Amino acid sequence: MVNPGSSQPVSAERRLQDLGIVLPNAPHPLGAYVEAVQTGSLLFLSGMLPVKDGKLQYVGRLGKELDESAGRDALRTATLNALSAAKAHVGSLDRVTRVVSVKVYMATHGDFYNQPIVADAASELLRDVFGEGKMSVRSVLGVTALPLGAPVMLEVTFEINN
Amino acid sequence: MVNPGSSQPVSAERRLQDLGIVLPNAPHPLGAYVEAVQTGSLLFLSGMLPVKDGKLQYVGRLGKELDESAGRDALRTATLNALSAAKAHVGSLDRVTRVVSVKVYMATHGDFYNQPIVADAASELLRDVFGEGKMSVRSVLGVTALPLGAPVMLEVTFEINN
Amino acid sequence: MVNPGSSQPVSAERRLQDLGIVLPNAPHPLGAYVEAVQTGSLLFLSGMLPVKDGKLQYVGRLGKELDESAGRDALRTATLNALSAAKAHVGSLDRVTRVVSVKVYMATHGDFYNQPIVADAASELLRDVFGEGKMSVRSVLGVTALPLGAPVMLEVTFEINN
Numbered sequence: 001m002v003n004p005g006s007s008q009p010v011s012a013e014r015r016l017q018d019l020g021i022v023l024p025n026a027p028h029p030l031g032a033y034v035e036a037v038q039t040g041s042l043l044f045l046s047g048m049l050p051v052k053d054g055k056l057q058y059v060g061r062l063g064k065e066l067d068e069s070a071g072r073d074a075l076r077t078a079t080l081n082a083l084s085a086a087k088a089h090v091g092s093l094d095r096v097t098r099v100v101s102v103k104v105y106m107a108t109h110g111d112f113y114n115q116p117i118v119a120d121a122a123s124e125l126l127r128d129v130f131g132e133g134k135m136s137v138r139s140v141l142g143v144t145a146l147p148l149g150a151p152v153m154l155e156v157t158f159e160i161n162n
Numbered sequence: 163m164v165n166p167g168s169s170q171p172v173s174a175e176r177r178l179q180d181l182g183i184v185l186p187n188a189p190h191p192l193g194a195y196v197e198a199v200q201t202g203s204l205l206f207l208s209g210m211l212p213v214k215d216g217k218l219q220y221v222g223r224l225g226k227e228l229d230e231s232a233g234r235d236a237l238r239t240a241t242l243n244a245l246s247a248a249k250a251h252v253g254s255l256d257r258v259t260r261v262v263s264v265k266v267y268m269a270t271h272g273d274f275y276n277q278p279i280v281a282d283a284a285s286e287l288l289r290d291v292f293g294e295g296k297m298s299v300r301s302v303l304g305v306t307a308l309p310l311g312a313p314v315m316l317e318v319t320f321e322i323n324n
Numbered sequence: 325m326v327n328p329g330s331s332q333p334v335s336a337e338r339r340l341q342d343l344g345i346v347l348p349n350a351p352h353p354l355g356a357y358v359e360a361v362q363t364g365s366l367l368f369l370s371g372m373l374p375v376k377d378g379k380l381q382y383v384g385r386l387g388k389e390l391d392e393s394a395g396r397d398a399l400r401t402a403t404l405n406a407l408s409a410a411k412a413h414v415g416s417l418d419r420v421t422r423v424v425s426v427k428v429y430m431a432t433h434g435d436f437y438n439q440p441i442v443a444d445a446a447s448e449l450l451r452d453v454f455g456e457g458k459m460s461v462r463s464v465l466g467v468t469a470l471p472l473g474a475p476v477m478l479e480v481t482f483e484i485n486n
Contacts, residue, residue: 029462030440031440031441031443031444031447031448031462032444032447032448032450032451032459033426033447033459033460033461033462034459034460034461035461036461037422037424037425037460037461039365039366039422039424039483040202040364040365040366041201041202042201042202044424044425044461045461046461046462046463047462047463047464047465098199098201100199100201100206101199101206102195103463105463105465107466108306108307109306111307111311112307113307113309113310113311115307115308115309116192116193116309116310117193119193120193120194123193123194123195124193124194126194127194135194135195135196136195136196136199137195137196137197137198137199137206137207137208138191138193138195138208138209139208139209139265139267139315139317140209140308140309141209141267141305141307141308141315142269142305142306142307142308143305143306143465143466143467144306144432144433144466144467144468145432145435145436145437145439145465145466146439146464146465146466147437147439147440147464148437148440149435149437153463153465155463159201202364203363203364204363204364260361260363262361262363262368263361263368264357270468270469271468273469273473274469275469275471275472275473277469277470277471278354278355278471278472279355281355282355282356285355285356285357286355286356288356289356297356297357297358298357298358298361299357299358299359299360299361299368299369299370300353300355300357300370300371301370301371301427301429301477301479302371302470302471303371303429303467303469303470303477304431304467304468304469304470305467305468306468321363
C-alpha cells in the first residue's frame with residue numbers, strides 16, 4: 001500500500017502509522033529472563049502473551065471458554081507486544097529485514113482444529129507491517145496450558161540489519 | 163553406504179536415489195506465511211504436516227485413534243515434505259551441510275510415552291539421507307491438537323552451504 | 325558474586341565452583357540424534373530431561389502426580405544436564421557469551437498456571453552461572469506428555485565465542 005510501483009523498501013514504521021497502530025509499552029518478563037536477545041543478525045523474542053495494560057486480555061482455552069474470534073483478538077494483542085519488544089530492543093522496526101519464524105501456541109481443549117485461522121491474526125498483522133516479501137515460516141500447535149492461563153502465546157524471530 | 167572408505171562427502175541427492183525415494187511436491191502454506199526462510203546459513207522450515215497428495219494422510223491422536231506405527235508412517239510423510247520444501251528453496255539437498263535441529267510434535271492422548279520411537283521415523287530418514295555426521299539435536303513433545311487434526315508435525319532447521 | 329566492582333568478565337566455570345555445583349555426566353540421546361550442534365556461533369541443545377544417574381528423577385504431570393516443588397527440582401536437574409551437554413561440546417562454559425533462548429515444556433494436567441515459578445528454576449540457575457547480563461529470552465508451555473513420562477523438558481540455545 002505504500003510506495004506502489006516503487007523499488008524503495010517499504011518502511012515498517014510508516015506502515016504502522018498508515019494502519020493507525022500505536023504500539024503498547026514493551027511487556028515485562030515474569031521471571032529471570034529478558035524479552036529480547038540479539039545474536040548476530042537474529043533477534044529472538046520471549047513468548048509473548050495477550051497482556052494489555054498490565055493484565056491478560058483473555059483467560060481460558062480455545063474450544064472451551066473462548067472462541068476463534070477471541071483467539072484472534074488475543075493473538076493480535078500478543079503480536080503488538082512482540083512488535084513493541086522488538087522496537088524497544090533495536091530502536092526502529094525499519095531495521096527488520098525479515099520476519100524469520102513465528103510460532104503460535106494455543107491453549108486448546110477437545111477438537112479445536114481451526115488453529116491456522118487463529119494463527120493468521122499474527123501472520124496477517126506481520127505481513128501488513130513488514131510486507132509480503134518478508135513473511136516468515138510458521139508452526140502452530142495446541143497445548144494444555146500457557147502462563148497465567150493465557151489462551152495464546154506468540155514466539156517471533158526477526159532478522160535485523162546491523 | 164555410498165563411497166565406503168572414501169573421504170568424499172556423500173551426496174544427499176545420490177542417497178535419496180539409492181534409497182528409492184522420490185520427493186513429493188513441496189507443500190503449500192495454510193495462511194500468511196511461507197514454507198522456508200533462509201537467514202545467513204540457516205534454513206528454517208515451517209511446521210510440516212503429514213500431507214500427501216494435498217490432504218492429510220492420517221487424522222487423530224497417538225494413543226487414542228492412532229497407534230505408534232501410524233505415527234511413524236505419518237512422520238515419515240512429514241519428513242519427505244520437509245525435504246521437498248528445503249530442496250524447493252535451495253535447489254539441491256547437497257547444499258545441506260548439517261541438519262541443525264528437529265522438533266517433533268505429536269497430538270497425544272493419555273499415557274502415550276513412546277514418543278522417541280515415533281520421532282525416530284524422522285531422525286532415521288534424515289540420517290539415512292544426510293549421513294551420521296550431520297545428525298541434529300532433537301526435542302519431542304506431546305500436544306493437545308495440531309492443525310487440521312494432524313497426528314504429528316515436524317520442524318527442521320538446516321545449515322546451508324552458501 | 326565474583327569480581328565485584330571489576331570489569332573482568334565473570335567465569336562461568338568459577339561460578340559453578342563457587343555454587344558448589346558438580347556437573348553430571350553428559351546425557352545420552354534416546355534415538356538417531358545428538359545432544360548438541362554448533363552452527364556459526366550458536367550452540368543448539370536437544371530437549372533435556374530430568375535424568376539423573378541414567379534414569380528419570382521424576383515421572384508424572386504437574387498439577388496431578390507432582391507439585392510445583394518437584395517440578396522445580398526436576399527442571400534444575402534438566403538444566404544441569406544442559407550445562408553438561410554444552411560443556412562436553414565446547415570444552416568450557418567460559419566460552420558461552422550469551423544464553424540466547426530457553427524453552428521450558430511442562431507436562432501439565434488441568435488448571436496448572438504456576439509455570440513461570442517452575443520455569444525460574446532453570447532461568448535462575450543459568451543466571452547464577454552466567455550472570456545477569458547474559459539472561460535469555462524464554463517461552464514456557466504446558467504439554468500433554470513428554471518422552472518417557474518426564475514432567476519437564478528444557479531446550480537451551482547458547483551463543484559461543486569462537
